[in-house]
Amino acid sequence: MGRMRAVLAWSVFAAAIAVPVAVALSSPLLAWRQPVYIAAGLAGILGLAIILAQPLLAAGYLPGLPTPRGRRIHRWTGAALVGLVLAHVGGLWLTSPPDVIDALLFRSPTPFSAWGVVAMWAILAAAILASLRRRLRLRPGSWRLAHMLLTSLAVIGSVVHAILIEGTMGTISKWLLCALVIAATAKAFADLRTWAAVKRLKT
Amino acid sequence: MTSILTTRRGLLRTGATLAGAALATGTSGLLVPARAKGIAPTPSMRGGSNNYLPDAPIVERIGGGGFWMTGTVRRAGDGAPLEGIRIQIWAHTTEGHERDPHSHGATLTRADGTFRLEMPQIVPAFGQPHGHLAYDSGDFETVFLRPVMGSASDTSLSADFVLQPV
Known part of the structure; x- marks a missing residue:
């Protein structure tokens, strides 16, 4: 029974990532894009996949990866997410500099750009804070609150960004992946009693 | 009473x-x-001038065609149709990126102020299927438009200019 559940959990997780990536890789739009543009788009999709993995790893939901091991991987995947975000923005910049400059300056005609840029800054801020956590000697409650606020912003920003884009991702697999991201994040925050830490901080 | x-x-x-x-x-x-x-001039749209290459040549059509960019050009105030106005057009299509020179072309308006230029099919790029149009010839204020297609499968797109004399 336990083994069956583990296989099922990993299968759902793997499919939630593999199916949207496979659909995107078979998009007809790729035929009319340069390699750097294709790579930039793919980096964004893989980033969204990592955003799904992050709460699962942090809360130890993935069978075989309980909290201490999961947390260690969470840090590495967090670093990988930063790399993917930079590759995403950098690749788009090479493809069309004025569109990316407009996005970064929040003057783009497309609303999803602003959501994406907000998510980018939230991810970078969360990563910087995580790397300075020891040096800043943050109290566990303060750290959790700050990490939760930044990652919530990153999740919401990334999901809205992805949903609003008409790109290589398939509609159904994109919506399913985004729904899983929201559900996993919400459950992890609830289970990790982040709000309890916030309440303790207040008193 | x-x-x-x-x-x-x-x-x-x-x-x-x-x-x-x-x-x-x-x-x-x-x-x-x-x-x-009277009729107010059309303001430039956000992002309208992105990947603009000035002085695109006047062409019969851009590339192999199959897609139509259409529109009208009128004068601000009285709304009179303007003839012989050069409209420059570019987009990400099945034949090239916005930045590729061969994705750019221009056409002139007819006596009734309308223009139409055949070009390759526009495909979604940077999140939306959209085209770019420019009026940048000096007699009127420069205007850059960035219309978005209702659906990526549309085979035409239109944009209307109301130009302010300088």
């Missing part, structure tokens, strides 16, 4: 007449300045 004002029905009728008069005056009061101002 004053009985019509003292009955309830009379009061209502008087009120309705007064309200009607006020409405008529009010409406015309709003319309007059609007008519005096």
Whole structure:
């Protein structure tokens, strides 16, 4: 029974990532894009996949990866997410500099750009804070609150960004992946009693 | 003599007449300045000038064609159609990126102020299937437009210019 559940959990997780990536890789739009543009788009999709993995790893939901091991991987995947975000923005910049400059300056005609840029800054801020956590000697409650606020912003920003884009991702697999991201994040925050830490901080 | 004002029905009728008069005056009061101002010039759209390459050549069509960019050009104020106005067009299509010179071309408006230029199918890029158009010839204020297609499968797109003389 336990083994069956583990296989099922990993299968759902793997499919939630593999199916949207496979659909995107078979998009007809790729035929009319340069390699750097294709790579930039793919980096964004893989980033969204990592955003799904992050709460699962942090809360130890993935069978075989309980909290201490999961947390260690969470840090590495967090670093990988930063790399993917930079590759995403950098690749788009090479493809069309004025569109990316407009996005970064929040003057783009497309609303999803602003959501994406907000998510980018939230991810970078969360990563910087995580790397300075020891040096800043943050109290566990303060750290959790700050990490939760930044990652919530990153999740919401990334999901809205992805949903609003008409790109290589398939509609159904994109919506399913985004729904899983929201559900996993919400459950992890609830289970990790982040709000309890916030309440303790207040008193 | 004053009985019509003292009955309830009379009061209502008087009120309705007064309200009607006020409405008529009010409406015309709003319309007059609007008519005096005339047709307002089209403002440039956000991101409209992205990947603009000035002086795109006037062409029969851009690339292999199959997609139509259409529109009108009128003068601000009186709304008169403008003939011989050079409109530059570019987009991410099945034949090239926005930055590729061969994705750019220009056409001239006809006597009725309309223009149409055949070009390759526009495909979604940077999250939306969209085209770019520019008026940048000097006699009127420069305008950059960035219309978005209702659906990526559309085979035409239109954009209208109202130009402000300089």
